[in-house]
Amino acid sequence: MTPSTPTGLERYRPLIPDWDEFLAACKRPLSTDLRTNTLRINPDDLRDRLLGKGIRVEPFAWEPTYFRTTRTVGATVEHWAGLFYLQEVVQSVPVAALDPQPGELVLDLCAAPGGKATDIAARMRNRGCLVANEPNGRRQQALLANVNRIGAWNIAISEYRGQDFPIGDGFDRVLVDAPCSAEGTLRKEPSLRGGALPSAIRRLAGIQQMLILRAFDLLRVGGRLVYSTCTFAPEENEAIVAYLLERRRARVLPISASFPHASGVTAWGDTAYPSEVSDCVRIYPHHLDSGGGFVARIERLA
Ligand SMILES: C[S@@+](CC[C@H](N)C(=O)[O-])C[C@H]1O[C@@H](n2cnc3c(N)ncnc32)[C@H](O)[C@@H]1O
Known part of the structure; x- marks a missing residue:
């Protein structure tokens, strides 16, 4: 590698045309996503249960078993009981x-x-x-x-x-x-x-x-x-x-x-x-x- 060869993330710049958006997203904090465990509950019922606790979750149109939330949901009975997987x-x-x-x-x-x-x-x-x-x-x-x-x-x-x-x-x-x-x-x-x-x-x-x-x-x-x-x-x-x-x-x-x-x-x-x-x-x-x-x-x- 010559001294002028880009290193680290910079070497991916030629692969990513929307580079500024990429860099901005890399710096943002992550939301929390969760996957409904359909072996135990369906997505609508899970959303209603969480809403009942004041936890609002947004669905993904292209992947209906997943939701996104800004709330902390790991310490809930729904998580312990395996109704969803944090992913x-x-x-x-x-x-x-x-x-x-x-x-x-x-x-x-x-x-x-x-x-x-x-x-x-x-x-x-x-x-x-x-x-x-x-x-x-x-x-x-x-x-x-x-x-x-x-x-x-x-x-x-x-x-x-x-x-x-x-x-x-x-x-x-x-x-x-x-x-x-x-x-x-x-x-x-x-x-x-x-x-x-x-x-x-x-x-x-x-x-x-x-x-x-x-x-x-x-x-x-x-x-x-x-x-x-x-x-x-x-x-x-x-x-x-x-x-x-x-x-x-x-x-x-x-x-x-x-x-x-x-x-x-x-x-x-x-x-x-x-x-x-x-x-x-x-x-x-x-x-x-x-x-x-x-x-x-x-x-x-x-
Ligand atoms: C990216 S993680 C897998 C994440 C997992 N698929 C999931 O969705 O939760 C890669 C896993 O491969 C394991 N691993 C490392 N070397 C391996 C090998 N030679 N053969 C199989 N698994 C290996 C690691 O211990 C690690 O748990």
Whole structure:
């Protein structure tokens, strides 16, 4: 890297045409989003219950199980009883792209603390089987607590490193919500406001390459893989999808997204990625006034 090469967040300026809006959103405090646990209550009844306590929540037209509020809602009986999960609306995008169905065999390869796993279980109506894998013992405790609170009874918990998950029956769907440099969480994690360290990005990209290959090999033919991160770095996003496309018979599927977003980038520095990665979705903090993220939807070909 030459001394004039932009570093930190500044290196993303060429990717983000609405740069000033991006910077302004990064500096704003976050609202609170919550996802209705449809295994226990429907969104209208939850909204009425919260309103009865003087807590006003606003719905999202494109994701009706989610609400936004400016109030603190963690210390309520509704939260303790598992009527909702505190989770930014951006977290709904990978699970909606996965589109898990009741009765299927589904794997969440990097599952703790369980925000997406409990959403998957709810979309499966607790039918079929979801394997929620998490190698970190402490984080696994949080996963277990959330699974119990939400009442997601179709979940089995495993503790492999994702790259070592044993190949067996083919899964219908696999989610890799990868460990990443998490730049998209900078609104709640001030240490990330300057962007991630290049050494961290390189280390994580090595793990992500192993995870995406193993996740793909765990699918049945015709099965769907969703790869997601909460970071902006193309080295951890489009480059990882391109790495898979070079090594396996896979294709990127479009994601139906009726909310503001950007497309996957097909070039970064001196590197060009296959044109199909433009079907991936990038979400910046100003798009949903939330955190940021990246989502790819991939099919295993015969
Ligand atoms: C972004 S977090 C997952 C968040 C989770 N999907 C949710 O929605 O609540 C990534 C997780 O991957 C786990 N992880 C780290 N290295 C891993 C590996 N080699 N294989 C599988 N999971 C790993 C981390 O411990 C962390 O819990």
